[in-house]
Every structure is written in C-alpha cells, then in structure tokens.
Amino acid sequence: MLEKQLPAYPYLPSLPMFEILKADLGRKRELYHHHAGFFTRWVKNCMDPGALAVIVYRFGNWGYRMKIPVVRHLVLFVYLFLKMPIVLGFGIYIPVRAKIGKGFIIHNMNGIFISTGVIGENCTVQQGVTIGAIRPNRWAGKPRPPVLGNNVYIGAGAKVLGDVKVGDNSVVGANSVVMTDIPENVTVMGIPARIVSRHTATERAYGMPEAKKEASV
Amino acid sequence: MFEMIKSDFERKFKAFGLRPEDQGPMRYVKLSMELGTQAVVVYRFCRWARGLKVPVFGLLMRILARILHLGVMVVSGINMQPYSKIGRGFAIHNFSCIFILAERMGDNCTVNQGVTIGNVRGSPRPPILGDNVYVGAGAKILGEVEIGSNVVIAANSLVVSNVPDNCTVAGVPARVISRGADSPYLKYTV
Numbered sequence: 524m525l526e527k528q529l530p531a532y533p534y535l536p537s538l539p540m541f542e543i544l545k546a547d548l549g550r551k552r553e554l555y556h557h558h559a560g561f562f563t564r565w566v567k568n569c570m571d572p573g574a575l576a577v578i579v580y581r582f583g584n585w586g587y588r589m590k591i592p593v594v595r596h597l598v599l600f601v602y603l604f605l606k607m608p609i610v611l612g613f614g615i616y617i618p619v620r621a622k623i624g625k626g627f628i629i630h631n632m633n634g635i636f637i638s639t640g641v642i643g644e645n646c647t648v649q650q651g652v653t654i655g656a657i658r659p660n661r662w663a664g665k666p667r668p669p670v671l672g673n674n675v676y677i678g679a680g681a682k683v684l685g686d687v688k689v690g691d692n693s694v695v696g697a698n699s700v701v702m703t704d705i706p707e708n709v710t711v712m713g714i715p716a717r718i719v720s721r722h723t724a725t726e727r728a729y730g731m732p733e734a735k736k737e738a739s740v
Numbered sequence: 741m742f743e744m745i746k747s748d749f750e751r752k753f754k755a756f757g758l759r760p761e762d763q764g765p766m767r768y769v770k771l772s773m774e775l776g777t778q779a780v781v782v783y784r785f786c787r788w789a790r791g792l793k794v795p796v797f798g799l800l801m802r803i804l805a806r807i808l809h810l811g812v813m814v815v816s817g818i819n820m821q822p823y824s825k826i827g828r829g830f831a832i833h834n835f836s837c838i839f840i841l842a843e844r845m846g847d848n849c850t851v852n853q854g855v856t857i858g859n860v861r862g863s864p865r866p867p868i869l870g871d872n873v874y875v876g877a878g879a880k881i882l883g884e885v886e887i888g889s890n891v892v893i894a895a896n897s898l899v900v901s902n903v904p905d906n907c908t909v910a911g912v913p914a915r916v917i918s919r920g921a922d923s924p925y926l927k928y929t930v
Binding site: 613614714 | 815
C-alpha cells in the first residue's frame with residue numbers, strides 16, 4: 524500500500540551495481556576531492572568509511588534484488604560478513620531493503636541509521652543522522668519510513684522521523700528534528716524543524732555552477 | 741609533546757575526579773584505558789609528527805601517526821584532525837561520533853560524545869574556540885565562528901554564529917541563555 528503512495532523517485536532496480544557505484548563514488552570525488560591528486564581521487568576516495576559503507580550496501584542491495592535463487596543467497600551470505608565491520612567498526616547501518624537513488628554520499632561516519640524508506644538521487648548524509656521509520660500508532664501498524672527527494676542534504680546530527688516527505692533540493696540543518704512534511708527548495712532548522720530560508724545554500728557551499736551540477740551524475 | 745600529554749592527564753584527573761582508592765600509580769593505567777584519553781594522546785603525537793622537519797624519520801613518524809589515527813577512528817569513532825591547534829589540558833569525555841577540526845582551541849577545553857567542530861563547505865576557515873570552553877554532548881559548532889573564553893555550550897545545540905565571553909548558549913540555532921557560565925568543568929584548570 525505504501526508503495527502506491529510513493530512518488531516516482533528514480534530508484535533504478537534495473538541498473539547494474541557497478542553503474543550505481545560509479546555514480547556514487549564519482550559524485551563524492553567531484554564534490555570533495557576535485558582539486559586533489561591522483562591517489563586521493565581514486566584510492567582514498569574509495570577507502571573512506573562512508574564510501575565503504577555505500578559500496579557494501581550496494582552489493583547487498585544487488586543481491587537482494589537478484590532473481591536467481593542460489594546465487595542470491597550466496598551473495599547475501601557474503602554480505603553478512605562484509606556488513607559486520609561496517610556496523611561494528613564504523614557505526615553505519617543501512618538495510619538492504621532501503622531504496623536509495625544513485626549519487627548517494629555518506630560523509631564521515633558513526634551513528635548513522637537509515638531505514639527502509641526511499642531516498643532520491645544525489646543525496647548527502649553526514650555523521651549522526653537518523654532517517655528512521657516510526658509507527659503511526661504506538662501499539663499497531665507497520666513502521667512508516669520517510670521519503671526523501673532528489674538533491675537533499677542532511678546536516679550532522681539531524682533526525683528525519685516518521686511518515687514525512689522531504690522535497691527536492693531541500694537542506695536540513697545540523698541537529699534538527701524533522702517530523703512534518705517539507706516542501707521543495709527550502710532550508711529547515713530547529714527542533715521541531717521550521718523553514719528558516721526559502722533558498723538553499725548548497726550551490727555556494729558546493730562551489731559548483733548549476734550547469735555542472737546537472738551534468739554530473 | 742610530552743608536556744602537553746602530561747597537562748591533558750592532569751586536567752582529566754582534576755576535572756573528572758578519581759575515587760580515593762585510585763591514588764597509586766594504577767590511576768595512570770586506568771586513565772590510559774579510556775578511549776578519549778587515547779585519542780588525545782594520538783592527536784598530540786600526530787600534531788608532533790606533522791611539524792617534524794627531519795627527512796626520513798619524520799616521514800616514518802607521519803606514516804605511524806596516520807595508522808594510529810585510523811585505528812582510533814575505527815575503534816572509538818573519534819576523528820581529531822592534526823591540523824587543529826589545541827592548547828593545554830584538553831579532555832575528551834566518552835567517545836563515538838566526535839569530529840574535531842578547529843583553527844585554534846584554547847587551554848582547558850572539554851568535549852563530550854557526539855560533538856562536531858568543523859567547517860562547512862564554502863566557509864574560509866574552521867571555528868576558533870577560546871580558553872575554558874565546555875562543549876556538551878551532541879553539540880555542533882560549524883563554519884566560520886569565533887567562541888570566547890569561559891563558555892558553556894549546552895548539549896545538542898547548534899552554534900553557527902559568534903559567541904561572546906562568559907556565557908551559556910543553547911538551542912538550534914544557539915542563543916545566549918545566561919550571561920554566566922557555571923559548570924564544574926570550568927573550575928579545574930591546569
């Protein structure tokens with residue numbers, strides 16, 4: 524039933540794993556290491572805890588989406604062991620059922636919990652972020668996860684909880700708690716989160732012109 | 741480096757206290773077992789190795805510092821960049837999810853779990869903190885801000901603007917809630 528309510532955010536089940544991963548790591552490389560040397564751009568970029576977590580999640584998600592029965596179970600079995608250092612060592616938890624579009628970035632680590640909701644393309648998540656499902660009723664019902672649009676930026680320590688929708692190009696400020704729907708192209712902040720500005724600073728912050736941002740990923 | 745580490749140890753003894761039975765040399769062992777203390781020691785080592793001018797020895801020390809830094813980051817989740825210049829008597833209480841990248845921090849600062857001190861993309865420099873600053877659990881200090889001396893930053897607040905001397909700030913975004921800073925941690929200095 525929930526699937527019907529969801530907007531057509533581009534979660535691409537038909538894409539192969541490596542293409543999505545290329546988009547993820549490529550976006551990270553362009554945003555954080557575009558001026559660095561060869562080693563940082565191609566090796567350190569992939570060895571970052573957040574990048575490793577995304578790689579392992581994509582691998583598990585690829586296995587989860589696979590139709591071939593025995594190979595699927597083998598992949599998920601390997602995933603169990605790959606997941607262990609990510610959860611125990613880095614403190615990043617992403618279930619395989621999460622639907623995350625391409626160009627997903629985790630910056631830094633620790634205390635990151637992402638539930639089984641939908642996340643659009645080109646989203647960025649910082650340390651200490653919870654994107655959690657909560658039950659509509661305390662005693663009954665399935666937990667409902669949030670739905671995030673494209674190009675959403677979630678600051679350090681922010682929480683997005685329950686059956687809420689965050690519009691495209693929105694920015695959630697650090698340490699804020701989002702419990703209500705958020706329109707597109709706004710910056711929200713505070714506990715509970717309120718709109719503080721009708722334009723977002725991501726353009727300035729990322730130092731990328733609009734055209735280049737469109738071109739990347 | 742060793743003077744700095746000694747001052748950190750002294751500060752931690754004074755600020756966080758020890759039970760009376762821990763007065764012997766065993767107290768150094770006990771303190772060294774804490775992840776926050778280990779992270780501070782590794783940070784001091786990284787900082788020292790960063791400034792070394794000796795050619796081969798310096799490179800080896802820097803590689804060792806990198807490995808230790810990674811180990812601390814994975815085990816305890818404390819990421820202290822050696823770029824930041826931190827004064828004497830720095831104490832980290834508890835661990836996990838601590839990211840510190842400051843332009844300058846004064847003496848006798850205290851940091852709790854879940855604290856982020858760092859620059860946002862596009863800001864010219866990381867934050868500057870004065871002496872005797874207590875940063876509560878989960879507080880975030882972001883961007884080009886300057887924080888005075890004798891300041892208490894309450895838990896889970898978000899500081900994105902300058903803070904004057906001798907005050908307590910709280911909230912998202914943080915506002916001054918009191919013109920006096922009253923925390924036991926500010927009294928114990930080295």
